[in-house]
Amino acid sequence: PKGPSLNPSRKRLAVHVEDHPVEYASFEGTIPQGEYGGGTVMVWDRGAWLPENDPVQEYGKGHLRFRLQGEKLKGAWTLARMNRSPDTQGRNWLLIKKKDPEARQGPLAEASGMEDRSALTGRTMEEIASGRDVSRSGTGDLFEAEGARPAPMPGRPKPHLAVPAREPPEGDGWLHEIKYDGYRILCIKKDSAVRLITRNNQDWSEKFPDVVQAAASLPFEQFILDGEIVVLLPDGKPDFQALQNILKGEKSGRTGYYVFDALFCSGYDLTGVPLVQRKKILQRMLEGVSRPLVYGDYIQGEGERVFAHACRMGMEGIVSKQAESRYEQGRSRTWIKVKCLKRQEFVIGGYSEPSGSRSGFGALLLGYYDEAGRLVYAGRVGTGFSEKTLQDISGRMATLERKDSPFHKSPSGREAGKVHWVQPQLVAEVEFSDWTEDHIVRQASFKGLRPDKPAREVGLESPEAGPRSVTKGKESRKNRVAGVLLTNPERILYPEQGLTKRDLALFYQKTAGLILPHLADRPLSLVRCPKGHRDVCFYQKHLNEQIPETLTEVPVREKGEQRTYAAVRDLPGLISLVQLGVLEIHPWGSRMDMLEKPDRMIFDLDPGPEIRPEDMVEALSLV
Template identity: 40%
Template sequence: MRSLKDYEKKRDFDVTPEPRAALVEAGGDHLSFVVQKHDASRLHYDFRLEWDGVLLSWAVTKGPSADPSEKRLAVRTEDHPVSYGDFEGTIPEDEYGGGTVMLWDTGWWEPLHDVSEGLKKGKLHFRLHGARMSGGWALVKMKGKSGEKRDNWLLIKERDDQAGRTPNALTNKYRTSVTTGRSMRAITHDHDAQDPVDHAKPLPRFREVELATLKDAPPEGDGWQHEAKFDGYRCLMAVGKGGVRLYTRGGKDWSDRFEALCAPAATLDCDSVLLDGEVTAGGGGGDFSTLQKALKRGDPLTYYAFDCLALDGDDLTGEPLKDRRAALEKLFEDQPPRGPLRLSPVLEGDGHAALDAMCRAGGEGIISKRTDAPYRGGRSKRWIKSKCVRRAEFVVAGWSPSDKKGRPFSSLILGSYEDGDLVYRGRIGTGFDEADFDTLMSELKPLARKTSPFDGDLPSEAKGAHWVTPKIVVEAEYTEFTSEGRIRHGVYQGLREDKEAEDVSAKAEAETDSGDTAAICGVRVSSTGRVVYPDAGLTKGEVAQYYADVAERMLDHAADRPLSLLRCPDGISEDCFFQKHAGKGFPDGVRAMPIEEKDGGTEDYMYVSTPDGLVGAAQMGTLEFHIWGAHRDRIERPDRMFFDLDPDEGLDFADVKAAARDVREGLDAVGLSSGVMVTGGKGVHVVVPLRRIAEWDTVKYFAKTFAHVMAERDPDRYTATMSKKKRKGRVFIDWLRNERGATAIAPYSLRARPGAAVAMPVSWSELEDLKRPDGFHVDDARDRLSQACPLSRIEPHGIGKSVVEALEAWSKD
């Protein structure tokens, strides 16, 4: 990582409101960029790109220009912390850089070559995806003059669709903050972004939300509006006399959890309004796990509004979507483009083009809505949800003629060579542009033949085809293979000149995709009917669906932690094995992170952040999830401590419950709060949430000392030694799960044992009435989702000096 020493040296952080220097690991899927208008001794624009844990920074004296012929001087300055990208305010006049700073643009950037090499050679090419700056740009280093200390570069717009013709159009057009909508003057005087509005009409009531129907592909034809599918919380926002209310899709009032959105909502200029939308984390991006963390920490939230159900006392649900959208856009006219309240963008092009663009950007999928339809609560076919699709290579065996002018064919006939024979794999009819038609026809015409290259009968869709010798390889995206082995909803992606006809992937993809499959959380789950728990009759598909159902709750505890997975690909009756290092073949939701091991080497460990990660692991035969006691953002600072109470075979569950109570009392005595979880096996875990102030060695030493003190206080009942001999007639207080690299069963995880029990957090009072530690199963877990998780109510404490001293005092009682 780069250094922030120069940044830190120039600032007095007791005086300036700027953020302190802090290097960070890359977070999220995109690198951020920010432009800050800075009225210091001389007005300029600070252009910053996130790279290697910092913001690379240039001072652009006249501001960026979208005119490619206008080369703007950009003086390289010291690297800034990534957190500086959120800074807007006034630096005291006597401080370095004293003056007003406005967040003028934010977004993400896409390097077009190796950044380190570009910095060294003095030429950076990149694309910007901001609210105001977009498209291709370049930073080019100028040749320095003799004795010149400044590091001068030029910021240049590339000639593309986002280029302009007027040198100062960008800076003249946009004079307010991209996040708060404030002017430089308002920022200088610390005025609020917008004043609350006096809403004259009553607060609209909650109403049932409209839900989309899942389909394999977007709808065809006109009359549909396509929007991004967000990875957040569905939310109805009610504004009126009496304030702001924010409801979940089920009608729960979450105004307190979404509190960060209440003040911005109160500034909406209307008498009253009821909006439908989605709450996401931070700057409007991030996945569901990021949102969960933002809610816990009180971080900023973003609300994407996509429908207006009532406005100024009038019910709009009977009006067509296009009219509701017009009302929504007018209401949001004065909202800053990167503020906390935003319009859900409407995606250009037809449904297939919109879905393709979303998948390329790494999105969830799209929602397609009838523009002439009213708003109705419940599941609707007027709203269609389609998710990102799969790809394979095929051999072109022919083409079907088209009756449309300028289109030489309507579809390509596809196949794959399998055991020497050409097998029919369906056709593709979308995804082509004019250049594709020209290229493909020039390649296919010389290969024309009179007879079909396939053996046997063909479906009616191939009737009238023009056949070719199968040599040309293409890549296509698709939603699935049908039971006949043909692709559904294929979309052309391009020629594959690097592939021989005999080497295409269609056969392998079809075999993977065949049989009893289902799409769960966007993951293609194969062999859904395979029974993995014979005594319980639970199938692989039911396991995957269970993890989808409990994902929100389970990820509160398991997201973004290194994992060990217990995989039983053929069920618990066959071989099972643990896996902690990332391997090939896992779905994208199961991610990898490098962790340094004891021997100094580095290995990639697995983690999940989203529901598709849990389901993706289940697709690979995972039954149990075991988690580290630390999150990946601060891997050396544990935030959980575990005590596994493991009874000798001669003891019953009452003895384990008594041990749990004793452990709790001991932890209370030293100032640590704890919760309890029945493991789904024979024991109980006492779970201690921690503030992240201590490292692994401290937590491990504390846990070991605590367990040994327990054993010394009551040696007839407890042991802190793993030895089977020492455990006889006692409960083993297992403190070893608090070592770096050790894991414990995740809350809500299934257990790979007969009965398919679930590791279930319970309240201390509930524990008293339980008869056994493996009495919760998948339906019980689903039923409990309507209640708060008992572990979420526990206040974390740090293992600091006072706790250690209390442990020492308690050990002497």
């Protein structure tokens, strides 16, 4: 038998059998051959069956309509009796999925594409037939936890990213973790194969074979774990430079994979489970493991004390997460990161010549991409390099040299002396004390290259990372609308009417009740004109690292790749579009939770210049 299909166009044979005792619903095991129903029996799904009408009458008519609330099968279904024949006596029926939000197309619509484990015990048919009670640490939690749901394993998951903040949040509703000074890695196990995937979707399994081997030994055939790989110093603190050495093939310290979240396990999607419950599940999954796998523990509440201790210990900072937060694939305000020192990634756009006995180069010229996609110069870093890193980076830059500057505004004066330009492809992580008034980093120190970070995604990590004129609070309250800071609020966007950036934000604030019902929770395509509609404008569909936390990220698969759109959920999100210089907002016809099921059709009427406004209004009323 092919099993049920979630595709309404597919009909599946269902045979009416004799009544069974109610206790049989929870039976799982092997019935001896020769007896009725002999063979291995699995409880493939379980849940509730809800008839839509009188089931006795509909059964008599041969057309039974009902709803299923199972762990695998959900939504509306129909059982239709086939034409009776002497040999079947009306036993053959057709099981048909009705068109509703639970319907599916493609391979995932078929039973063969669904989880093939028991909904009762999590065992496969082979394990049931063997009679062994297979131990799966934590599976009880997986089945019972609020928000866990049966689902196929996702193909290319994205990590939940934290938003930078100045200070940790207060209250017991937050869980605080150490910010590990390492590489973010998703550990994916499927069909006994383990892969270590970076944020940039690179496979680093071969770089950390000890982690792969330890993860493969976990007693689960499928899972997705989230954590960071670090190298520990003898005092237990992480060493980012030592981690870089391992990536180059050099042995350097003890490797540890600190696992702090679980997205999927044994056929269950855990992203909808509250974080504090996911932590309990993860702890059960990692019971009895030893290095290099380490459970990433947390402290609930007392954020300020946790942060102070982390800084005194020389750690990078902390990550604070809402205890009830769900796992969101993208950046979200439910996770925030607070750093002890200012530290972020920069794009390398050039280098200066070395002096004295130094080899390779003198300093790296740093930059980041602004909202308009321009590379902005942010200063130099000339300390923190070993002889090996000098030679390594010099070799990489030698293949990237170019004649002209990649920066939007090149450095001038002494900053431009004896400089070589390179293609902006390498990303460096840099620690620094502060920003100058001219938007240049102070006392910068090189920490390492970031091969896991795409250069085009490198921007200012937060408004707090900007120049002092912002961070020291010189802006006035009138420059904030709905809590969103407007930079250049007097910039004229529509010269014909004399409308400024602040005017547009205040208009949106006043009319949000009319706008948001048509925009909220829909992916957006945007036309941005940072200096007004008469200046340079550009079309943007996909998000990058500079997008404010007030917007929601929507993952969309396009042409075989995972891309990210923006969505607005509230007034601050709407005002953030103004801050980004958005003058045209084009919402999708579908919502972010049902991308493939549009619920709106838009008629775009473009009147010619000779059309009078009153004629246009009449045309709209006719449409």
